[in-house]
Amino acid sequence: MSAVRTVLGDIRPEELGVCDAHDHLFLHSPRLPGQELNDATAARAELEAFRAAGGASVVQWTPYGMGRRAADLPLLSRAAGVHVVCATGLHQAAHYAPELLDGLRGKPADVFVAELTEGIGTSGVRAGLVKVAGGFHALDAHARWTMTAAAEAHHATGAPIAVHLELGTGALDVLDLLCGELGVPPHRVVLGHLNRSPDLVVHRQAAETGCWLAFDGPSRAHHATDWRMPDAVRALAEAGFGHRLLLDGDTVAAGARAVDGGPGMPYLLRRVRPRLERDLGTELTHRVLTDNPARAFAVDWDGR
Template structure:
């Protein structure tokens, strides 16, 4: 039976509730020194604000080695009542130091992902519910192919969905050619993120035809110039017959983007973005994008 794997255990997809399908409570990267998401009290306040706005679940896409704070996730979920889904996987090489990557290259990366999905992360007992990987700008380098190959192996062993960071929203078709073409991952098990950052309607329709999930996440402090085009892009996909493949998220990646630190944060998704999308799509589809769709995208018949 399909279940969504949260940090507190597996639940039926219908119990996920209103879900931010792509966000971060904790995040640390060599690319953004001094901008880390690592404040537990701020994370708790952000979740409480999201809950007060009507939110019930958050999928954290922070992968291995980027400060997931897994033990804290379980405690925060209990304290706030917000269901949390944790990721395994690996981001672009630039986000890690060479020593960490060197150590991983001497091990079985797919086995690491499978272990975190099935046995748990470290000694926390928390199991990941998805695999996060990343493409490059209009291309896939050797690191992306290595991580995506391992992600596909882990998917075939567990059924876990694969969530993909598209650099500046590009490279969707290259990712699908590799994951779904060469590596045999079903399209409906792939979630493409950051599509609002490259608002190309032709590519988006071509990607949607694979059966994959299309995640529109924002508002983005770094890529705000494309945020205003998101409702139009989502409406075009719905009118083309792909309304049942859409997900929404906030993608908070630096402390200043949290609502409790003066940014839009997680509550914005429900406080402002939802109302804006209702104008384009109608309330029924928007509510399905926030509830039914995440349940389907992240639910797995776990072994």
């Protein structure tokens, strides 16, 4: 039976409810000095604000080695009354100390599978997806290494693979590798940040494979593409791909949180949802925020 693997255990897909399909409660990276998400009190307040806006679940894409604080996630999920899905996987090499990556040589797939089926460290929390990343209009050796490991983990568990597209680029290269060379079914791949490169032709080509397309809102200040996101979503919906779309907030820095004066997780429901309901109608918007995530992140774990 299909289930979504949350930090509190497996739930029926229909229990996921209104979902922020890509966000972060905890995160640290040398590429974001001084902007770490490492405050559990702030993370709880953010989840509670999302819940108050009508949200029911958050998929945290923070992968291995980037401060997931997996042991804290069940406490936050219970306290806020929000389902949380945790990730395994690896981001771009620039987000890690070389020695951490050296310690994974030859066995990243084993780590991913263990975190999906046994738990992350001693926390007992099991991941529900694998997160990897491409580069800017290309896939370097690190991306190919991590995506190969992600594909192995998928074949062992059925887990979905969520992909950070650098500035929204490289979608077709990612699909060629994961779905072409490595045999991952397209409906098990989630492409993130597509709004950051609003190329409607590429969006449609990607959608035609059967993968999931995730759009953030709002982007960082230097990604002047927010105003194009509804048009991109509408174009895909009008082309018949409304059943492949996901929406998310992707809060990656403390200053972006609602509790710190930023838009935060509630923005997805406070501003993005009404805009899309006006443009696309309430039925399709509900599908994108509720029905689609339930299908995208549900897996037949079969006892794993």
